Every structure is written in C-alpha cells, then in structure tokens.
Amino acid sequence: xxxxxxxxxxxxxxxxxxxxxxxxxxxxxxxxxxxxxxxxxxxxxxxxxxxxxxxxxxxxxxxxxxxxxxxxxxxxxxxxxxxxxxxxxxxxxxxxxxxxxxxxxxxx
Numbered sequence: 001x002x003x004x005x006x007x008x009x010x011x012x013x014x015x016x017x018x019x020x021x022x023x024x025x026x027x028x029x030x031x032x033x034x035x036x037x038x039x040x041x042x043x044x045x046x047x048x049x050x051x052x053x054x055x056x057x058x059x060x061x062x063x064x065x066x067x068x069x070x071x072x073x074x075x076x077x078x079x080x081x082x083x084x085x086x087x088x089x090x091x092x093x094x095x096x097x098x099x100x101x102x103x104x105x106x107x108x
Contacts, residue, residue, distance in 0.1 A: 015088045019081050026078060027054055033076075034068035054078055 027050055030038060038050050043064030053061055053069075061078070062070065079087075 011092075015085055016081075018088070019084045022079065022084065023051075023054060026076070027051070029076065030054075030069055030072050033072045034066060037066045037068045039064055039069075040066045055081070 027038075031050075038053060039048055043053065043066075046064065048064045053064055057080075061073075065073070
C-alpha cells in the first residue's frame with residue numbers, strides 16, 4: 001500500500017474516532033437536556049434510532065426530532081461528519097506565513 005495513502009487513511013481513521021467521541025458526548029448532552037425525549041411520535045413509530053437521528057441529514061433529523069431536541073439543537077447545533085471533517089482539516093492547515101516543505105511544491 002502506498003505510504004501516502006496509509007498516512008491519509010490513518011488521519012481519516014483518527015478523525016472518525018474523534019467524531020465518534022464528539023457524537024457520543026453530544027447525544028448524551030441532548031439526552032440529559034431533553035430528559036431522554038429525543039424522538040417525536042413519528043420517529044418512534046418509524047423505528048428511528050438515536051444515532052441515526054444524529055447522523056442523518058438536516059431534513060431527516062428535523063422531521064423525527066422531538067420539540068425538546070430541536071430546542072436543544074437551536075443552542076447546541078449538531079455537527080455532521082462532513083462539517084467535523086472540514087473543521088478537522090482546517091486545524092491541519094498551515095498557519096499564515098508558515099512555509100510548506102519543499103517536496104510539497106510542484107514544478108511550474
């Protein structure tokens with residue numbers, strides 16, 4: 001396997017692991033704030049799981065979230081894995097004025 005791909009795969013795995021920790025903590029905080037009422041009646045009857053509710057897109061989540069959970073999200077928005085990954089990569093970006101290693105530059 002390519003060493004470059006191995007490094008990228010390891011970074012992605014680290015990001016997903018950290019996202020899992022974030023998601024677990026966010027669900028626990030929402031559970032506490034809503035007294036465990038995360039799903040509305042429609043979500044419960046559809047068999048939506050708490051994890052799916054937090055992982056799904058905005059329209060799905062809004063359709064099945066309880067009013068208490070939507071209120072919680074108004075003050076503590078949930079972060080999708082895509083948003084989390086974007087923030088993760090921004091953390092890795094070089095600081096302004098920081099020079100990239102010579103081997104990162106391509107010939108013009």
